[in-house]
Amino acid sequence: DRLHLASAAPYTVTATATEQVTNTAGFVGHKQYFTGMVTASWRLDLAALARRKGQGAAEQAARVQAEAAANRARDAVHEAWQRVATGITASRSARSQAAAARLAADKARERYAAGAGTQLELVQAQRDLSSMEAARIQSDANLALDRILLRLGVGERQ
Numbered sequence: 001d002r003l004h005l006a007s008a009a010p011y012t013v014t015a016t017a018t019e020q021v022t023n024t025a026g027f028v029g030h031k032q033y034f035t036g037m038v039t040a041s042w043r044l045d046l047a048a049l050a051r052r053k054g055q056g057a058a059e060q061a062a063r064v065q066a067e068a069a070a071n072r073a074r075d076a077v078h079e080a081w082q083r084v085a086t087g088i089t090a091s092r093s094a095r096s097q098a099a100a101a102r103l104a105a106d107k108a109r110e111r112y113a114a115g116a117g118t119q120l121e122l123v124q125a126q127r128d129l130s131s132m133e134a135a136r137i138q139s140d141a142n143l144a145l146d147r148i149l150l151r152l153g154v155g156e157r158q
Contacts, residue, residue, distance in 0.1 A: 014039045073153075080150040087143035094132070094139035101125070101132040 018035045108125035111117030 012041050077150070077153045080146065080153045083146040084143070084150050087139070087146045091136070091139045091143045094136040098129070098132040098136040101129040105129040 015038045016036070105122075105125040105128070108117055108122045112119065112122040
């Protein structure tokens with residue numbers, strides 16, 4: 001019976017009606033009478049209240065965790081976007097530096113061919129050009145990687 005009560009609804013309403021017929025001497029002229037009764041009961045389950053509060057706290061914790069995960073995802077996408085923007089600027093700068101080094105190497109070659117420049121100037125200009133070309137290639141590769149990471153961050157498939 002306890003198991004039944006534990007699983008029962010927290011409230012119950014019952015109604016009963018009875019009719020009685022009598023033939024006793026004290027009830028002259030009355031042969032029947034009716035009785036009605038309504039019973040309402042309410043069960044206070046403190047354990048259920050505690051479980052409900054616990055479920056509410058768990059739901060709130062889950063909402064906070066979901067919001068934190070969404071914030072982390074937005075931050076990651078924003079950071080990836082900023083890396084791409086910075087990478088574009090760095091790549092443009094590396095291209096400009098490589099172009100300037102190319103012009104300097106051409107001028108050093110012309111000066112050396114004309115006898116106005118030294119072999120050391122020519123070698124240094126060619127070394128600078130090689131270094132700037134390597135920096136440009138590295139900058140372009142970094143930008144390509146940052147773009148891929150941004151696409152992955154927003155859920156785009158390649």
